[in-house]
Amino acid sequence: MPELPEVETVVRTLETLILNQTISDVMIHTPSIVYHDLLFKHRVTNQVIQRLSRRGKYILIILDEGTLVVHIRMEGRFFINHSFEQTHKHVHVSFLLQDGRVLHYQDTRKFGRMMVVEDVSKALSHLGLEYDDPHFTPLYLSEIMRKSHRNLKAFLLSQGVITGLGNIYVDEVCFRSKLHPLTKVNTLSFQDIVTLHAMIILVLNQAIELGGSSIRTYTNAMGIDGLFQLQLQVHMRQGQPCVNCSTPIIKTVVANRGTYVCTQCQKQLESD
DNA sequence: GATACTGTTATCAC
DNA sequence: GGTGATAACAGTAT
Numbered sequence: 001m002p003e004l005p006e007v008e009t010v011v012r013t014l015e016t017l018i019l020n021q022t023i024s025d026v027m028i029h030t031p032s033i034v035y036h037d038l039l040f041k042h043r044v045t046n047q048v049i050q051r052l053s054r055r056g057k058y059i060l061i062i063l064d065e066g067t068l069v070v071h072i073r074m075e076g077r078f079f080i081n082h083s084f085e086q087t088h089k090h091v092h093v094s095f096l097l098q099d100g101r102v103l104h105y106q107d108t109r110k111f112g113r114m115m116v117v118e119d120v121s122k123a124l125s126h127l128g129l130e131y132d133d134p135h136f137t138p139l140y141l142s143e144i145m146r147k148s149h150r151n152l153k154a155f156l157l158s159q160g161v162i163t164g165l166g167n168i169y170v171d172e173v174c175f176r177s178k179l180h181p182l183t184k185v186n187t188l189s190f191q192d193i194v195t196l197h198a199m200i201i202l203v204l205n206q207a208i209e210l211g212g213s214s215i216r217t218y219t220n221a222m223g224i225d226g227l228f229q230l231q232l233q234v235h236m237r238q239g240q241p242c243v244n245c246s247t248p249i250i251k252t253v254v255a256n257r258g259t260y261v262c263t264q265c266q267k268q269l270e271s272d
Numbered sequence: 273g274a275t276a277c278t279g280t281t282a283t284c285a286c
Numbered sequence: 287g288g289t290g291a292t293a294a295c296a297g298t299a300t
Contacts, residue, residue: 032294073294074295075295075296075297090296107295108295108296108297109294109295109296109297110294110295110296111294111295111296148288148289149288149289150288150289150290154289154290158289255290256290256291256292
């Protein structure tokens with residue numbers, strides 16, 4: 001469940017469930033998920049959850065001292081029950097709350113990571129701007145794109161310029177901008193970039209409003225049942241007619257990721 | 273059964 | 287130093 005809108009949805013849901021709770025105890029079943037697990041337990045125990053936030057695709061759980069930073073990668077999820085035992089498969093970390101409830105982190109592929117840090121901006125300094133940062137402008141994008149030799153999809157997937165987009169929303173942004181994902185970003189016109197910039201904001205805002213997307217997912221835990229999958233115009237629509245021109249959507253591979261394109265609406269330039 | 277995919281990203285080689 | 291491929295893992299689809 002992991003692009004920005006899904007993570008934002010998790011954060012908002014967690015906020016209603018664990019804000020102001022004290023973490024009484026922690027059990028780490030899979031040490032590889034947690035950075036320095038010895039210190040981790042010590043630094044989390046008896047801390048009050050002061051605030052929930054997000055940076056890119058990272059969940060921030062702000063404690064009295066330090067911040068618990070969680071990345072759920074491909075399939076991480078949280079759920080709550082009343083058992084401190086490992087009752088479900090693939091539960092790797094469990095937090096006992098003061099009121100007796102237990103927050104479990106479950107992750108079938110064990111890709112997720114969590115850590116406690118003093119300085120969040122230092123720990124996540126590799127991330128680019130948030131989509132709603134006032135500094136995120138077409139000019140900002142064009143200055144960086146001018147110097148990059150990457151294709152559009154790889155550029156948008158990398159988190160160092162703008163953070164939060166992943167495979168679904170990059171496909172949707174490219175389609176709505178009428179740009180082929182293989183287009184070299186240094187060949188884009190400023191008008192292309194203006195459109196792209198607007199579509200990034202539009203798509204992410206809409207997806208957040210709808211609680212993110214739920215595709216290919218088992219029925220979920222904790223409010224992750226988004227509705228944006230109903231608004232998808234190319235992603236997962238292989239063989240189906242383009243909403244603009246009825247040309248069948250094709251599936252290809254760009255930047256090593258499954259990629260959906262309307263070859264009519266998203267013309268590939270000669271130079272690519 | 274193989275084999276190929278999968279909403280991610282740290283790390284490696286070039 | 288920027289870029290593209292690969293690995294980490296487990297499950298599902300073809």
